Amino acid sequence: MALRRGVDIVVGTPGRVKDFIVKGTLNLKCLKFRVLDEADEMLNMGFVDDVELILGKVEDATKVQTLLFSATLPEWVNKLSMRFLKVDRKTVDLVGNEKLKASASVKHLALPCNKAARAQVIPDIIRCYSHGGRTIIFTETKDSASELSGLIHGSRALHGDVAQAQREVILAGFRSGKFQVLVATNVAARGLDINDVQLIIQCEPPRDVEAYIHRSGRTGRAGNTGVAVMLYEPRYKHSVSRLERESGVKFEHISAPQPTDVAQSAGSEAADAIASVSDSVIPIFRQQAEQLLSSSSLSAADLLAKALAKAVGYTDIKKRSLLSSLEDYSTLHLQTGRPMWSPGFAFTILKRFMPEDKLADVKGATLTADGTGVVFDVPAADVEDYIQGIMVLPLFVK
Numbered sequence: 001m002a003l004r005r006g007v008d009i010v011v012g013t014p015g016r017v018k019d020f021i022v023k024g025t026l027n028l029k030c031l032k033f034r035v036l037d038e039a040d041e042m043l044n045m046g047f048v049d050d051v052e053l054i055l056g057k058v059e060d061a062t063k064v065q066t067l068l069f070s071a072t073l074p075e076w077v078n079k080l081s082m083r084f085l086k087v088d089r090k091t092v093d094l095v096g097n098e099k100l101k102a103s104a105s106v107k108h109l110a111l112p113c114n115k116a117a118r119a120q121v122i123p124d125i126i127r128c129y130s131h132g133g134r135t136i137i138f139t140e141t142k143d144s145a146s147e148l149s150g151l152i153h154g155s156r157a158l159h160g161d162v163a164q165a166q167r168e169v170i171l172a173g174f175r176s177g178k179f180q181v182l183v184a185t186n187v188a189a190r191g192l193d194i195n196d197v198q199l200i201i202q203c204e205p206p207r208d209v210e211a212y213i214h215r216s217g218r219t220g221r222a223g224n225t226g227v228a229v230m231l232y233e234p235r236y237k238h239s240v241s242r243l244e245r246e247s248g249v250k251f252e253h254i255s256a257p258q259p260t261d262v263a264q265s266a267g268s269e270a271a272d273a274i275a276s277v278s279d280s281v282i283p284i285f286r287q288q289a290e291q292l293l294s295s296s297s298l299s300a301a302d303l304l305a306k307a308l309a310k311a312v313g314y315t316d317i318k319k320r321s322l323l324s325s326l327e328d329y330s331t332l333h334l335q336t337g338r339p340m341w342s343p344g345f346a347f348t349i350l351k352r353f354m355p356e357d358k359l360a361d362v363k364g365a366t367l368t369a370d371g372t373g374v375v376f377d378v379p380a381a382d383v384e385d386y387i388q389g390i391m392v393l394p395l396f397v398k
Contacts, residue, residue: 014050105220110251133198155181205239256325346374353389
């Protein structure tokens with residue numbers, strides 16, 4: 001109804017604006033200004049035909065001022081400006097010929113992680129690197145965003161299927177601190193002003209360098225520092241090298257936080273919480289504390305350490321693979337000192353002392369960079385069997 005009565009400004013997505021034009025609800029005869037924001041993203045998101053139809057509905061472009069904003073200038077954006085802008089159009093270039101660069105205030109980390117391990121690893125990354133601040137996790141698909149948010153306690157999902165009204169509620173809650181983790185598709189990478197984001201996690205290397213720059217740029221803003229962690233499947237490590245070449249980013253390669261790292265971080269938080277407890281509780285719990293001290297062979301420090309562990313939910317410390325980040329797996333390195341042409345050569349050696357059913361649990365066998373060894377994951381419970389078995393082989397195998 002508002003459009004029929006007449007309005008001064010209309011803001012809309014290409015698809016919705018096109019629908020109103022086709023239905024005759026939106027009349028552009030009196031148009032004086034038109035603005036296309038994120039022009040390069042219109043290309044990436046498949047809005048080429050819609051944008052060209054909308055811009056083509058103006059009969060005399062000389063009577064309309066047109067402004068195109070774009071973070072990058074792909075060929076389509078150049079053609080668009082030549083076709084729909086005035087002959088004497090002006091270009092304001094705030095980037096120049098410099099390579100699109102990531103923020104220097106952001107620490108860029110790359111971490112190998114199988115898709116199956118993400119739900120286990122991501123909460124630990126948040127605990128170790130967010131320092132209590134906000135976290136945005138980027139996924140490539142809407143389904144992945146919804147699935148991951150369901151696995152991470154207290155998080156919310158934001159993607160194209162979320163209604164606009166609900167989207168505003170989610171963003172308001174994230175800004176106000178009602179929840180600290182937002183799981184989003186690229187819809188949140190641009191145009192959103194969210195302060196105090198400490199950590200960015202990208203679940204896989206994005207398809208292009210611009211996407212990585214814009215996503216990682218959600219942290220380290222306004223003079224603050226931040227951390228951007230990019231997960232990748234070990235077999236796709238070349239994607240990390242490609243991003244480094246194209247963006248100028250130098251990734252620090254890390255392994256997933258080990259359970260001991262996470263426990264130490266949680267223990268520090270628990271210690272701070274205990275220090276803030278009122279002294280008024282001491283007389284009530286002193287008798288139980290003294291009984292525990294007198295009945296245990298452990299020192300007071302050891303008992304307190306166990307109490308801190310229990311307070312944050314730890315009764316045992318699990319192992320985690322350095323190669324794939326899978327829990328209860330350990331990474332082994334088989335070194336021969338001579339060329340190995342494929343990871344399969346390692347299985348030839350392992351078959352000499354390990355039964356077939358054990359070898360079936362080996363995961364992610366990969367040649368080392370020098371081609372003289374193989375790294376692979378085995379169940380943590382089997383590590384000692386592998387170590388004992390390798391000891392009986394010739395000396396050139398270690």
